Amino acid sequence: NDRVGTSYLEKAYENVLKGSKSQTQVEIGNNNQIIQSVSKFKGQQGANLNLTIDSDYQKKVEKSLSDTFSSIRSAGAGSLSDGAYAVAMDPNTGRILAMAGQHQDVQTHKIEDDALGVINRAFVVGSAVKGATVLGALQDGVITVNSNTQADTPIYLPGTPVKKSVYPVGTFSSLDAASALEVSSNIYMMWLAMKEGHYAYSPNNYLKLNSDIFSKMRGYFNQFGLGLKTGIDLPGEIAGLEGNTHDSSGNLLVGSALDLSYGNYDNYTLIQMLQYISAIANNGYRMKPFLVNSISQT
Structure with a gap:
């Protein structure tokens, strides 16, 4: 067994690391003695990453x-x-x-x-996803660049603690998108999710959302790489972990959909978060991360 690598980068680049064996043509006589031996290929050492x-x-x-x-x-x-x-x-x-x-x-x-936990461990990352939530809402049309102010009103559902931001209720009467990101408003994000789900809401009554609310929000997140493998040239990457969309009775988990909007439900890897933040930093290009810059023979 002349393998060079059995895991991660060495396994991924085994074909260039192991080199090539020499090849020799040997002629054998009737008495099993070598008559002549001709080198056809002297072999080549493995390349460097x-x-x-x-x-x-x-x-x-x-x-x-x-x-x-x-x-x-x-x-x-x-x-x-x-x-x-x-x-x-x-x-x-x-x-x-x-x-x-x-x-x-x-x-x-x-x-x-x-x-390697950067690529093979997933975490609930919290408010860092809010930029993607706002951009998804802009794509969905529930807010626009010029019209994105919402009342900063907490959400009251039966049998559930009030769904609000970390700061005290009433701190802000309303927020626009930029301000909501600045103060990290959970309320703002939850109202965006409700609007995307064509909500039917009144305080202390059961909330109704369209059944596709999870797939819709996750689809917007996926555009930034959240919830998807990045394709990094390092084996072992995981895609993260999605929370359930329905309970054991088949009911839509509307409260969890609201939690998803401000980053408190699905699990993402750090390499996914890096790809997402980089897409914002470079004005919208989702870059595939890589570790091998070049392959050389010397």
Whole structure:
């Protein structure tokens, strides 16, 4: 067995890393003795992978991540955290510049290096998705660039705590899209979801939304890569995890649809988040991340 790699980058690029075997034509006589041996191909050593990651920058990112997470744990705020992760990419090319991670066992609090968690662990990321929610609502037509002010009114559903933002009820009478993003309004995002679902709502009564509300919102998120594999040249990437759309009786989980709108339901990987934020940074281009910059024979 002359395989070079059995996992991750080495497995993905096995065909160029392992090189080529020599080939020799041998002529055998009647007495099984070699009469002549002619070299047809002398063989070729495997190629080298030149990565996009700069080792000095990678070390700085790893140290910053470790110091930050250690500080959080020392302050007693990270005991239930799965870990800390960081990844950097050039938003205009997709070149991965650094990738680091630390996974914490919440039972033993043991820390392990886990850079691959960037592509194979998924998290509920919260308010970071709100930009995609607003852009989806613009595409859906429930708001426009010039008309996007909404009342900042909490949502009251039966048998459920009031659905509101983190700040106190009544802090804002109304918000436009830019202001809602600035103050991270959950209420604004939930009303966008309700409008996309052609809602029938009155306080303390059951909310009705169109049955396609989950697929509609996820479709807008997918345009930025949220909920989809990015295609990075590193085996082991997962697509994340979608929450249920219906309960065991087949009823639409309308409350969960509202939670989805402000990032509190589906799970995404950090590489997906990176692709999404980069698409905003580069004015709308969804770049495929990559780690192998070039392949050389020297």
